[in-house]
Amino acid sequence: MWGKNLSFLFVPVIALMAGCATLRALEPVVPVPAIPGVPASSAYSVKVNGQDVAVNDESRFDFHTAAFCMAGTVNVEIRVPGATNLKECAVVPEKHQIILGIRGGTVRFVMKDPAKLIVLIPGKPRLALLATPLETDVPSARDANVVYFGPGTHEAGVIRPRSGQTVYLAPGALVKGRIEARNVQNVTVRGRGTLDAGECSIRARKTHGILFDRCSQIKVEGIGFRAGSWWQSLYLNSDHVSVAHMNLMGKEVNTDGVDIDGVKDFRVSDCFIRCGDDGLGWHGLDAKANGETITERAVADNLVIWQMGAGNGLRIGASMEDQMWRDITVKNTDIWSATAIFSDLADWSWVENLRFENIHITNTGGAKSRPITMKIFRNRYSNDNGFLDERGHFDGLVFDHVTMDGGAISLLGFDAAHKFDNVYFNGCTNGNKPVGGLEDIVVNDYVTNVRFNQPVPPSATPAPGLYEAEYTDTQTNVIPQITYADAQMSNGKGKMLKAEAAGAYVAYLVHVPAPGAYGVKVRMKKTPASGKFQFSVNGADLLPPQDLYASADTYQELDFGTATFPSGGVQTLKCAVTGKDAASAGYRLDVDYLKLTPAAGAR
Secondary structure: OOOOOOHHHOEEOEOOOOOHHHOOOOOOEEEOOOOOOOOEOOOOEEEEOOEEEOEEEEHHHOEEEEEEEEOOOEEEEEEOOOOOOOOEEEEEOHHHOOOOEEEOOEEEEEEOOOOEEEEEOOOOOOEEEEEEEOOOOOOOOOOOOEEEEOOEEEEEEEEOOOOOOEEEEOOOEEEEEEEEEEOOEEEEEEEOOEEEOOOOOOHHHOOOOEEEEOOEEEEEEOOEEEOOOOOOEEEEOOEEEEEEOOEEEOOOOOOOOEEEEOOEEEEEEOOEEEEOOOOEEEEEOOHHHHOOOEEEEEEEEOOEEEEOOOOOOEEEEEEEOOOEEEEEEEEEEEEEEOEEEEEEEOOOOEEEEEEEEEEEEEEOOHHHOEEEEEEEOOOOOOOOOOOOOOOOEEEEEEEEEEEEOOOOEEEEOOEOOEOEEEEEEEOOEEOOEEOOOHHHOEEOOOEEEEEEOOOOOOOOOOOOOEEEHHHOOEEEOOOOEEEEEOOOOHHHEEEEEOOOOOOOEEEEEEEEOOOEEEEEEEEEEEEOOEOEEEEEEOOEEOOOOEEOEOOOOEEEEEEEEEEEEOOOEEEEEEEEEEEOOOOOOOOEEEEEEEEEEEOOOOO
């Protein structure tokens, strides 16, 4: 019923002493009302600190659910009607170390913190206990900046919040619709109600249940979400996004849980994700339409992912049409899936400092389970609109205390220039055996510098005023950029604008800490296929056009003199292709770094 390898979880449980459920002082508990229109469970009844908690029969997602808000330590009591002599029960994830007691048809235990738990009793439906923190500062329905949905059923359709608004789903609210926001800032979606996108999020139309596109300062907290037939949520080209204490449920083939595409400073935490596709689908889609962005500082923390279907517990890929992914961490997460950690890097992103920490994987595919599969190759998801046909690279891949219960671990690079480099397995086990050497994993010739149980060196920090090209946000006139390894360049890599004619440009967006005069230098690579370019700062040309052609690869730091910035903040340093030497085979521009040094007397 729950897949292979779960039987070891079931252990006989001790009988509770009379009155043990009241040994601790009762802490605050607020039950979340039943979801309107959803049948009540006939399999379970639940009390928390003696209060009845509604149990929803959500069999369409293969779960029954009970939600409540809590603070401090609480006592949970689960009754199974008709049962008189329960023998086995498991409450997972195991990391919570729940101690069970059983008497007749009742199971009791203590919860110390809001958590997402799954109760497994043989012959009974899975029960998800969805505990969230107590709500504070509940918004007013009379506030003009609040889109308020009170208890009951609402036919909302497409909800389009404006900048500065809060969308509030009160406990007991069922909102039928989806959320779509573009180019907004400071938007919050919160509450303890449920957003049901079953009739609005449609695979044929690729309409997402929750979409934030080119947005900033976004919070989604506490609500339930029920999927239609397409991705449950997507955060696209957005920054400073927080997703917390959600419970998301989808079962159809394309019901990804929480997807990101081109984000900065993103965090998803304390969520329960039931999905029919990828629990986390983290990728970079369609550079021609969305731009080649840099995804950085994305964190997933304390998730429960129950993935059944054709997808993966979490997926980095397939489409990865971005210049750079870096500082990406998934930690303290429990995954039930036949393929738990999966990456098919099908395009050209450079992926750096990707970490998996304290991950527990329960394999549900039996002999076909693949706890970790990562590869760089061309597949059916690779770019097909002519923008760029190129593969990517991993540098700095860390598995730290990842536990698996069997199946193959495999890493497969593409070629010598597109590979896995600097890979760490620290404190990992598979099938109760340490992952301690190459004999415990599958690799090909394009996986290098694999280390086991060794310290991971800290990432290098650029000197003040030094802007590595590969880490700097850019704008182009839809010209591909590629990050690539080069030992002669600073930080071991550079970035190339794949220009094919005069008029192509790349503008680097650098943050200057203070106004004043700065010396400006740019280190470039000269090649037999390089073009000429004009360099400008905030629209003002500095020096005549420079010729980067050379008969063999050489490197030069070009001095562009002094630029004065009237204010601090983001400045635009632009390289525009003006032509090429008659001997050159092309127009490419290769940038190593940009350097701004305060001039004498600068503030």
